[in-house]
Amino acid sequence: MINDPTKLTDPRRAAEAGAQSKVQLVTFGCQMNKYDSELVGGRLRAKGFGFTDVPEEADIIAINTCSVRGGAEDRVYGRLGDLKRLKRKRPGLIVAILGCQAQREGAELLRRAPHIDIIAGTREFPRLPELVARVRAGERPIIAIDENVEVQVEREDRVERAPSAYIAVMRGCDLNCTFCIVPATRGRVRSRTIGDILEETRWLVADGVREIVLLGQTVNSYGYDLASPTEAESMGYRRVLADGGSAVPEYLQSDAAAAPAVATLAVPIDFEGPPAIPRLSELIRRIGAIPGVERIRLVTNHIAYLDDSLIAALAEVPSAMPFLPIPAQSGSDAVLREMRRGYTVDSYRRRIDKLRKRVPDIELSSDWIVGFPGESDSDFQKSCDLLREIGFAQNFIFRYSPRPRTAAFARAEIENDVIAARNTELLKIAEETQLARWRRYVGAARPVLVEFADREQGRAGGRSPENLEIHFDGSPELTGEFVNVRITQASAHSARGEMIP
Numbered sequence: 001m002i003n004d005p006t007k008l009t010d011p012r013r014a015a016e017a018g019a020q021s022k023v024q025l026v027t028f029g030c031q032m033n034k035y036d037s038e039l040v041g042g043r044l045r046a047k048g049f050g051f052t053d054v055p056e057e058a059d060i061i062a063i064n065t066c067s068v069r070g071g072a073e074d075r076v077y078g079r080l081g082d083l084k085r086l087k088r089k090r091p092g093l094i095v096a097i098l099g100c101q102a103q104r105e106g107a108e109l110l111r112r113a114p115h116i117d118i119i120a121g122t123r124e125f126p127r128l129p130e131l132v133a134r135v136r137a138g139e140r141p142i143i144a145i146d147e148n149v150e151v152q153v154e155r156e157d158r159v160e161r162a163p164s165a166y167i168a169v170m171r172g173c174d175l176n177c178t179f180c181i182v183p184a185t186r187g188r189v190r191s192r193t194i195g196d197i198l199e200e201t202r203w204l205v206a207d208g209v210r211e212i213v214l215l216g217q218t219v220n221s222y223g224y225d226l227a228s229p230t231e232a233e234s235m236g237y238r239r240v241l242a243d244g245g246s247a248v249p250e251y252l253q254s255d256a257a258a259a260p261a262v263a264t265l266a267v268p269i270d271f272e273g274p275p276a277i278p279r280l281s282e283l284i285r286r287i288g289a290i291p292g293v294e295r296i297r298l299v300t301n302h303i304a305y306l307d308d309s310l311i312a313a314l315a316e317v318p319s320a321m322p323f324l325p326i327p328a329q330s331g332s333d334a335v336l337r338e339m340r341r342g343y344t345v346d347s348y349r350r351r352i353d354k355l356r357k358r359v360p361d362i363e364l365s366s367d368w369i370v371g372f373p374g375e376s377d378s379d380f381q382k383s384c385d386l387l388r389e390i391g392f393a394q395n396f397i398f399r400y401s402p403r404p405r406t407a408a409f410a411r412a413e414i415e416n417d418v419i420a421a422r423n424t425e426l427l428k429i430a431e432e433t434q435l436a437r438w439r440r441y442v443g444a445a446r447p448v449l450v451e452f453a454d455r456e457q458g459r460a461g462g463r464s465p466e467n468l469e470i471h472f473d474g475s476p477e478l479t480g481e482f483v484n485v486r487i488t489q490a491s492a493h494s495a496r497g498e499m500i501p
Contacts, residue, residue: 021132022050024058028075029066031299032186032215033099035166037064039157040098040128046156047129055086060094060132062118064125065101067185069401073101080113087115094118094135098125100185103145104405110141121145122171122186126152147187153196158203163449163480164211164295165204169197169283173217174225175302178340178407179369179400182217189218189225194278198286205292208480211449212287213297214280220298220305223278281309288317294482295319295449295465300367301326303343306351315358322359323467325394326352327367331386332379335372340407345386352390363437363466365394370426371419372400373411380422384429393437393466395430399423434492438468445486445500446470450478469494 023044027037040062041051052058061083066072076097087093096118097109103121110116117140118131124144131142151171158165170191173182201212216222280298287293296319303326314320330336333344356362368383387395399419402409446464453460453476460474471494472485485497 020050021048021059022052022057023060023062024052024055025062025064026079027064028072029064029068029100031166031213032168032171032217033064033066035168035215036099036122036125038160038166039151039153040064040125042157042159043126043154044129045159049129055083058093060096062096062098062128065097065099067100067104067181067403069398070403071401076101077112080116084113084115094132096120096128096131098128100181103147103185104181106143106145110143114141117141119143119145121147123147123149123151126157150190153200155203158200158207160204160207160209163209163451164213165209166213166215167197167200167204168192168215169219169222169280170216170225174221175218175342176340176407178338179372179403181403181406184405186217189221191223191226191278193226194283194286197283198290201287201290201293205290210292210480210482211295211297212293213299214283214287215299218300218302218305220280220301220310222280222283226278279307279309280305281307281313284310284313284317284320288319293319295321297321297323297467299325303328303348303351306355308354311355311358314355314362321465321467322362323365323393323465324355324362325365325367328383328386328390329367329369330372330375330379331383332375335375335379335383338374338408339369339372345382349390361466363393363468364390365396365467366390366392368395368397368426369400370397370423371414373408373413375414375422380426384426387426387429388433391433391437392430393434393468395426395434397423397426397430431492435490438490438492438495441466441468441487441495442490443487445484446497447482448472448485448497450474450481450483453477453479470497471495472497472499474499 025037025041027033045051049060055061063076063079065076080095083093083095087095094117095115097116098120099122102109102119106119109119117135118128119141120128120131121144124146127144131144134142170189172187172189173180174189176183204212284296287296296317301324306326314324328348329339329341331345336343336345352364366387368387370380400413402413446468448462448464448470450460450462452462453474455476458473458475459471460476460478461469461471463469470485470487474483484500486500487495487497489496
């Protein structure tokens with residue numbers, strides 16, 4: 001078994017490995033996983049690999065995995081069972097497991113699925129072409145899960161053919177919410193420099209990209225990890241090492257009841273000061289000044305970092321879209337405290353009010369966890385109430401999934417039938433709320449960036465600035481263009497319209 005990240009292969013061997021080889025690249029999970037698959041796909045393509053969606057045609061099958069919920073990991077093991085049978089027929093097939101599950105389980109994956117050839121974690125997945133070359137040279141299995149490796153983005157990784165593209169501005173998370181495994185699988189926060197991000201943006205614009213989606217596990221905490229203690233204090237932050245040296249955001253004394261039970265890096269609610277460290281607001285303004293960037297979106301945000309400078313950037317930068325994913329997770333202060341989210345319902349509400357005063361037309365989306373350990377009927381009803389009150393235009397509702405290496409893992413779980421009933425009820429409320437929100441746009445003309453089209457059906461579609469998916473009659477030649485569409489009908493998830501001059 002090889003676990004040596006320093007044992008590099010001659011790049012010529014990686015290129016030779018790609019000659020006449022086909023890869024099936026399967027992606028589970030979040031937008032960050034999709035971005036990572038785009039990076040490794042670009043690197044494979046540059047080394048001469050081709051791609052296929054048919055497992056029987058593939059020489060390498062790589063699965064980029066997710067660990068946020070147990071069901072996602074179970075699906076990977078189901079897929080591995082299929083690949084075991086396929087590999088019996090084709091012993092030369094290379095099976096690679098990438099991403100969060102690879103990082104979390106490491107060698108344990110081999111115990112359950114010894115036919116895996118490569119395990120590459122959340123920081124080492126870009127090395128896949130090199131790792132394939134090593135397997136073909138007789139080294140297997142290979143485990144590469146060093147979380148201290150920096151993910152370097154190369155020009156060859158970013159050959160975009162779509163009008164919208166992701167850019168990861170940071171990796172990892174320091175929040176340590178009690179339900180979330182991301183800090184264990186993606187590591188501590190590491191922000192990229194503004195210069196590197198701007199360079200990647202220019203590459204994408206040169207390839208015809210018109211919309212940039214900035215990614216991070218908590219994207220609006222971008223930059224704080226780049227500060228020295230002196231710089232942090234100059235901005236009104238206070239840095240206290242705790243919990244093995246990690247730092248997570250919390251509110252000041254006004255929200256002390258919601259604060260996590262660990263020492264933290266705190267962000268004042270109304271702080272205004274000099275940009276002693278890079279902030280997301282500065283990055284948005286710099287990207288917005290690049291010719292060709294016509295839309296900027298952010299995924300995903302935490303309410304603790306929705307500061308005045310970010311709100312101002314969203315209000316003042318024309319290319320910053322009026323849509324913000326900013327998960328509430330629960331409408332109960334008691335549950336939020338147990339989740340260690342670091343805010344109260346009232347502080348969440350106050351920041352959303354401040355945002356809407358500056359950006360009145362903004363639409364919001366939220367994630368919700370149903371059935372978190374200890375959630376009472378009253379707690380759940382408070383989530384229903386907050387969803388209706390804020391009027392989220394998009395909602396992503398998940399049943400609580402206990403994850404190893406999280407603080408809530410060993411807590412007593414709520415009965416499945418209770419969780420199922422609550423899940424159904426919240427989904428119904430979300431559908432009603434979303435439908436009411438989107439019906440407000442019926443009769444309005446919205447600019448749509450065309451992202452997909454079907455020539456046979458004569459249909460095209462894309463998203464409005466508010467992230468509403470709109471379908472209309474159109475041809476593939478429109479892909480990548482902006483068109484005006486008058487909305488004629490709306491559902492809870494999308495809309496229909498007609499193109500207008």
